[in-house]
Amino acid sequence: MMHHAMGRTDTAITIERVSIRYGDAPPVVRDVSLVVAAGSTTVLLGPSGCGKTTLLRAIAGLETPSAGRIMLGDRTVSGPGEWVAPERRQVGMVFQDPSLFPHLTVAENVAFGLRRTGDRTSRDLRVAEMLELVGLAEMAGRKPGTLSGGQQQRVALARSLAPSPAVLLLDEPFSALDAMLRTQLRTDVAAIVREVGVTTVFVTHDQDEAFVMGDTIAVMHDGVLRQVASPEQLYRCPADPWVADFVGESNIVAGVATGDTAATVVGTVRLDGSVPPPSGDVDVLVRPEHLTAVAGGTQAVIASVEFYGHDARYEVRLPTGEVVVVREQGDQRHVAGDPVDLHWVGSSARWWPAQTDRR
Numbered sequence: 001m002m003h004h005a006m007g008r009t010d011t012a013i014t015i016e017r018v019s020i021r022y023g024d025a026p027p028v029v030r031d032v033s034l035v036v037a038a039g040s041t042t043v044l045l046g047p048s049g050c051g052k053t054t055l056l057r058a059i060a061g062l063e064t065p066s067a068g069r070i071m072l073g074d075r076t077v078s079g080p081g082e083w084v085a086p087e088r089r090q091v092g093m094v095f096q097d098p099s100l101f102p103h104l105t106v107a108e109n110v111a112f113g114l115r116r117t118g119d120r121t122s123r124d125l126r127v128a129e130m131l132e133l134v135g136l137a138e139m140a141g142r143k144p145g146t147l148s149g150g151q152q153q154r155v156a157l158a159r160s161l162a163p164s165p166a167v168l169l170l171d172e173p174f175s176a177l178d179a180m181l182r183t184q185l186r187t188d189v190a191a192i193v194r195e196v197g198v199t200t201v202f203v204t205h206d207q208d209e210a211f212v213m214g215d216t217i218a219v220m221h222d223g224v225l226r227q228v229a230s231p232e233q234l235y236r237c238p239a240d241p242w243v244a245d246f247v248g249e250s251n252i253v254a255g256v257a258t259g260d261t262a263a264t265v266v267g268t269v270r271l272d273g274s275v276p277p278p279s280g281d282v283d284v285l286v287r288p289e290h291l292t293a294v295a296g297g298t299q300a301v302i303a304s305v306e307f308y309g310h311d312a313r314y315e316v317r318l319p320t321g322e323v324v325v326v327r328e329q330g331d332q333r334h335v336a337g338d339p340v341d342l343h344w345v346g347s348s349a350r351w352w353p354a355q356t357d358r359r
Contacts, residue, residue, distance in 0.1 A: 011073040011090075011166035011199050012038040013059060018068030020054050027066070028054045030223040036216070038073075041193055041200040043214035045207065047246070051223040052203045056169050059201060060093055061086030072167055092160030092168045092198075096175050098152040100144040106155050107131065107140040113163045130158040133192060150181045157189065161196060168193065168200045174209065186212050207247055219243050235287075237272075237350055244285050244350065251286040251324040254354065262351065264344075265318050266291055272348035281354035288313065288327035290346030293334060297341025307332045316342060 013036040021027040029051040036042040044052035057063040059070060061077065061084065069079035072091075077084040100109045110127045131137045134154040144152055153173055160168060173189075174182040190213050193200050202213045210217050211231040218228045219239075227239035238244035241252050255262030260271050262282055269284050293302065293314055303315040303323060314326045314334060326342065334340060 010038050012036060012071075013042075013167060013199060013201065014069075014071040015055070015059070016069040016071075018055070018058060018065045018070060020051070020058055020063055021066045026223075028223055029058070029065075031068075032220075032223075032225050033068075034218055034225060034228060036199055036201060038199055039197045040215045041190075041202060041213055042216045042218055043202045043204060043210040044220055045204060045210040045214075045217050045247075046220035048205055050220040052220045053171055055220070056171055056201055056203050059167070060091050060169055061089050090163075090166040092163070092165035094153070094156050094160050094168075094170045094173045096172045098144075098149075098156035098173075100152060100155055100159075102143065102145055104143075105140065106136065106142050106144065106147070109144065109155055110158045110162050113159060126162055127158075130162045133161070133196075134158045135188070148181075149177050150185050153177070153185065154188075157192065161198070165198065168196075168198045170200065170202045172203055172205070175204075175206075182209075189213070217247075219246065221246070238285065241283065241285070241352060249288050249325055249327075251288065251291070252283050253286055253322075253324065255282045255284045255351070256280065257282045257351070262349075265320060265322070266324065266342045267344045269344050269346070270348045271351045273351075282351045283354050285350040286324070286344065287346065288325040289329075290344060290349070291324065291326040292328060292343050292345050293326050293340040294343060295334065295338060295340055297339055299341045300339070302334045302336050302338045302340060304336055305332060305334065316340060318342075 015032055015034045018029060018032050019027045020029040032055060044055060046052050054063055058065050065078055070077055072089060076082045077089050107127050110130050111123055114123045114126060131140055134157055136151060136154055174185050186209050204210055214231060216228060217231055217234050219226045221242060226243050227234060234247050238247060244250040253264045253266060255264035255269060257271060258279055262269050262271055262284055264284055266286055293316060300316045300318050303317045306313040311327055311329050312332045315323050316326055317323050
């Protein structure tokens with residue numbers, strides 16, 4: 001693989017108490033503070049309409065915050081009385097729609113951002129290097145209309161990286177592609193972005209995509225940041241039940257705590273954390289893979305089964321009528337209607353005081 005000298009990789013993004021509102025409506029982004037470390041990738045993850053794209057566009061200079069400050073490196077690009085135009089921010093962007101110029105070749109599209117720099121030879125070298133980077137060297141002379149959707153997005157990525165931006169911003173770039181292609185492309189793009197070492201912010205509503213792409217994941221909901229953490233921390237220790245439910249599948253079951261364990265409908269569960277809860281009612285997060293269903297029980301009944309090959313997902317109806325989800329590796333062991341007992345097989349479980357808001 002060629003070594004790609006990519007220019008600046010030392011630009012952190014600092015967002016301080018940014019709010020963005022349109023007219024008199026409630027703010028779309030509310031008091032968000034976030035630091036993206038230089039050379040790292042942060043994913044803004046959340047449901048549609050949560051404000052993540054608006055925040056991304058504010059970093060690019062396509063939206064104007066109503067309050068707060070945004071810094072690229074040590075330069076304030078947006079803040080009280082300060083504003084740097086989008087084209088002066090050294091920001092590369094890739095959108096859901098690759099929006100390539102149909103009448104230009106792939107190489108000419110990639111060269112587009114290099115128009116004003118250097119001599120023709122160094123420009124051509126740079127274009128060749130970028131097409132090599134995204135695995136499209138042999139497509140240089142083709143027109144975008146003859147490429148697949150995934151190839152078009154690779155060209156858009158090459159075009160955005162060609163001028164050596166300080167920051168790369170990607171807004172749901174794979175969401176128009178079919179699932180197989182999306183899986184391959186996100187793996188490739190994650191590798192390219194890491195190799196280049198450019199500070200990157202990636203917007204998605206897809207948890208799998210966030211986990212593949214992100215060193216850090218910032219979960220947004222209703223315009224606020226709910227949690228900023230590594231993928232593993234996010235999954236193991238979600239900040240609240242909403243995050244637990246949004247990131248992965250969750251069973252949140254009622255329990256009665258005594259010391260560092262709680263009695264629940266799925267048996268006795270060890271509670272995590274250094275602070276044992278006050279004795280009393282808690283809500284306990286039980287991930288589906290931390291439960292196992294044992295045949296022949298009296299406690300519960302298999303309501304439905306989905307077999308995935310490497311694992312099976314069971315919905316299990318408890319005597320109380322509530323349904324919990326169990327995921328087990330390997331072969332399918334139960335069918336709908338089977339009586340089972342549930343056992344908890346996790347190491348420790350996240351919990352919250354029982355009056356937690358369960359929106």
